[in-house]
Amino acid sequence: MEFFKTHKNLVTAVCAVVSLAVAGIAGKDFYDFRHYQEVLIPGPGVTSTFQLSDYNENLKGTFGDTTVYVMEGEKEGGSFLVLGGTHPMSRPDTWQLLP
Numbered sequence: 001m002e003f004f005k006t007h008k009n010l011v012t013a014v015c016a017v018v019s020l021a022v023a024g025i026a027g028k029d030f031y032d033f034r035h036y037q038e039v040l041i042p043g044p045g046v047t048s049t050f051q052l053s054d055y056n057e058n059l060k061g062t063f064g065d066t067t068v069y070v071m072e073g074e075k076e077g078g079s080f081l082v083l084g085g086t087h088p089m090s091r092p093d094t095w096q097l098l099p
Contacts, residue, residue, distance in 0.1 A: 040067070047072045 004011055042049065048070045053060040 034063070042069055045071045 046069045049067050050070070051060075051065050052068055053065040059065040
């Protein structure tokens with residue numbers, strides 16, 4: 001304990017360097033995650049795609065401007081909406097339930 005009392009500046013400097021190193025590593029991880037681009041290949045049932053900014057201009061150029069996949073059948077019928085998650089560009093795991 002005596003060491004910490006006599007070397008306050010050294011201890012403070014070491015804590016600051018460790019904190020900055022941890023923040024730098026975490027920051028790089030967050031940056032990589034935010035800019036990750038997953039390759040999505042539309043299946044044979046997808047008839048068209050468009051960007052969500054076609055409905056809301058405010059989304060253009062943001063991470064919220066996601067691709068919308070449209071599946072239209074040959075006959076008229078009911079409609080449904082599948083949301084893949086609450087985050088932009090999240091993979092729609094619920095599609096795995098469809099035959």
